[in-house]
Amino acid sequence: MSFKPHRVKAIRIFGLGLFIVFAVNVVAANFFWRFDLTEEKRYTLQDPTKELLGKLNQPLHVEILLGTDLPTEFQRFQKSIVETVEELGVYSNQPIYYSVNDPGAADTESERNKNYQAWMDSGLSPTRIFDNDNGTDVQKLIFPYVVLRYGDRTSSVLLLKGNQGASFEAKLNQSLEGIEYELATGIQRIADIDRKRIGLLQGHGELDSLNIYWFARDxxxxxxxxPVDLSEVTELKNFDVIIMAKPTKAFSREDKFKIDQHLMHGGKAIFMVDALGVDMRQAGGVGTFGLPYTLGLDDLFFRYGIRLKNDFILDVQNFGRYPVRMDDSQTITNLRWPFFFGASWFSDHPITRNLDAVYTRFTSTIDTVAAQGIKKTPLIFTSQYTRILNAPAPVSFEEIAAENDPSLYQGGQHPIAYLLEGEFESLFKNRVLPKEGVNTNNFKADSPNTKIIVIGDGDIIRNEMQRGVPLDLGFNPYAEGEEKRVFANKDFMMNALTYLIDDDGLIQARNKEIKLRPLDRIRAQKEKLKWQLINLVGPIVLLVLFGVIRNFIRVRKYSRF
Incomplete structure (x- = not known):
């Protein structure tokens, strides 16, 4: 039995095809890769995120709460969340299960309200959005959260963020850019992976536990x-970051040595310091003065490349409010109060990118000074409509109440927070070291590469109090109408700590950029019929044309037989 040549050729082609399919399957089984063809690599996870997912040792359950029947832009937002969760599942060491649930799903209005209340009681705040239903504008409540469940632990992650001053479309796009970071940090938090240790400095009149209740809790x-009292330890040991939150009493030479050596050994720090102190309880109906604190930290900060100025900044762009009694009567007036303001100008840095305004109170300006090898990055700025009051700075109620002259608020923008990075020189280099209450055995004169954040406002971490109850961090209880909101102090602190502790890690996911490509609605309406024909008729025409050409070629090829 013999095979004709064309049959042998066909068998060879078939065998080669089988071999190629087998080889591709072997390669695919042993080597993993994915291709992201989008310009901004929107579907590509950061390497630290992949490493985090490889450390999971239990299945993760993700409940997406946006729900159903959403406006078009929120459907896109929900789709991006689902796509990101699915991408996380690809790289996870454990299964990641997800579901999309609607907190407003109910048969009756009372049941729906009951469901809403249950979610709000669990700590989730709804967002009010507007939709068009058959030509009628309607309001809807959504919960832009995901709920993570890992073992016996549960945590919620807010995904709708961004700068309130931006347009709605821009804010939603900023939220899209932050999905990976928010989910990754949420997973790290609930899975308790690579947990870090933070020291809250005490012993110098810093904010007490009630004033930082929400920071400590969240x-x-x-x-x-x-908490660590500097007077009770000989060194700051085993802390990744130390936080100084509004000290009011002087630091001794020994205390400064302990802080300095923490940094010289590679530790990180956030210094939130008020240059001036003002006691509003003694203001009466007229006012008071802001006077310099004698903290003894000037030489320490100067050595690291920074100087806090003895002044107050007044900002009328995003001013706050403050209730005062203007005279001997019991009438309280809620004054416009430019000593308190929402700072909403930021540098393009992972800590502050797409950040909403941060609430500040009695803030001072910051100068930089020469410090070799130190990179200084301003993080937060005032608006350009400012006024500087040097110490002793008058805090006059009547003057602020009657102040309507815009020419007085032309001080320009000022940085109020700096990130310092590099190899720092010790304050005690080539000096006699303290002898009592400190450990000098491991003294270092220079640090490795490390980082410091200095903020000219000690209250940025402080939550307001109302009738003895701590309010949410960043909430201004004196605001009126549309001014009433929760500022992004909590987000700023979380981003800052994440960057200091792991600057090449999850925080880099905040650099993801998704470009807005808005549709030209006028052109779309004008060319609507043309594109409908192209999309509907075009494929059919191409298919028919392909069949005609293929049939023509076959007729030409076999007509000679």
């Missing part, structure tokens, strides 16, 4: 927060 989910 951040303890992600970090071990340990």
């Amino acid at each position: 951040f303890s989910e992600a970090f071990d927060i340990v």
Whole structure:
């Protein structure tokens, strides 16, 4: 039995095809890769995110709460969340299960309200959006959260963020850019992976536990927060970051040595310091003065490349409010109060990118000074409509109430927070070291590459109090109407700590950029019929044309037989 040549050729082609299919399957089974063809690599996870997912040791359940029947732009937002969760599942060491649920799903209005209340009681705040239903504008409540469940732990992650001053479309796009970072940090927090230790400095009149209640409560989910009195330890040991929150009493030489050596050994720090102190309880109906604190930290900060100026900044662009009694009567007036303002100008840095305004109170300006090898990045700025009051700075109620002259608020923008990075020189280099109450055995004169954040406002971490109850961090209880909001102080602190602790890690996901490509609605309406024909008729025409050409070629090829 013999095979004709064309049959042998066909068998060879078939065998080669089988071999190629087998080889591709072997390669695919042993080597993993994915291709992201989008310009901004929107579907590509950061390497630290992939490493985090490889450390999971239990399945993760993700409940997406946006729900159903959403406006078009929120459908896109929900789709991006789902796509990101699916991408996380590809790289995870454990299964990641997800579901999309509607908190407003109910048969009756009362049941729907009951569901809403249950979610709000669990700590989730709804967002009010507007939609068009058959030509009628309607309001809807959505919960832009995902709920993570890992073992016996549960945590919620807010995904709708961004700068309130931006357009709605831009804010939604900023939220899209932050999905990976928010989910990754949420997973790290709930899975308790690579937990870091933060030292809260005490012993110098810093903010007490009630004033930082919400910071301590919310951040303890992600970090071990340990109060440490400098007078009771000989060194700051085993802390990744130390936080100085509004000291009011002087630091001794020994205390400064302990802080300095923490940094010289590679530790990180956030210094939130008020240059001037003002006691509003003694203001009466006229006013008071802001006077310099004698903290003894000037030489320490100067050595690191920074100087806090003895002044107050007044900003009328995003001013706050403050209730005062203007005279001997019991009438309280809620004054416009430019000593308190929302700072909403930021540098393009992972800590502050797409950040909403940060609430500040009695803030001072910051200068930089020469410090070799130190990179200084301003993080937060005032608006350009400012006024500087040097110490002793008058805090006059009547003057502020009657102030209507815009020419007085032409001080320009000022940075109020700096990031310092590099190899720092010790304040005690080539000096006699303290002898009592400190450990000098491991003295270092220069640091490795490390980082410091200095903020000219000690209150940026402080939550307001109302009738003895701590309010949410960043909430201004004196605001009126549309001014009433929760500022992004919590987000700023979380981003800052994440960057200091792991600057090449998850924080880099905040650099993801998704470009807005808005549709030209006028052109779309004008060319609507043309594109409908192209999309509907075009494929059919191409298919028919392909069949005609293929049939013509076959007729030409076999007509000679």
